[in-house]
Amino acid sequence: MTNPLDVNVEESFKKELEVNVFGLLRMAQAFTPILEKNGGGAFVQLNSIASIIGGKDMSTYAASKAASYSFTQSLKQSLLPKNIQMLSVHPGPIDTDMGVLAGIKDIAEPATVVSEGIVTALKNGDFHLFPDTMAKEFGEAYKPYAEKYIETD
Secondary structure, eight states, X not given: OOOTTSTTHHHHHHHHHIIIIIHHHHHHHXXXXXXXXTTOEEEEEEOOGGGTSOOGGGHHHHHHHHHXXXXXXXXXXXXXXXXXXXXXXXXXXXXXXXXXXXXXXXTOBOTHHHHHHHHHHHHHTOSXXXXXXXXXXXXXXXXXXXXXXXXOO
């Protein structure tokens, strides 16, 4: 976790961008031609509620996830004509190794809420998934904005 005033903020941010943004772009560039050749498919991008709202001690993570979410929106528009669905997943506290490191183990929900939510969201053709209790609450507040500005085709 990085505060924006930490000495190592730039180094942390570069590392977060490498994984959360450039990793997404490389995967999309590598697999879009394959999915398109096979008649379509789906990309699932694991963003976070942090991609929409940050905090002082998770500044680099939240900023990199915000950039990832922005690219996810752009990919949705770019992939739609290629018959490739884009799903943006925004979990809150999930019981993972990262959750343990972040100190959220006591409020975290099982990872299965994410995996099961992904299957359902893909079947429904959804763009956003807010899978756990905290994320669902956040998603309901965010929904009017998303429906008006993001989920339009």
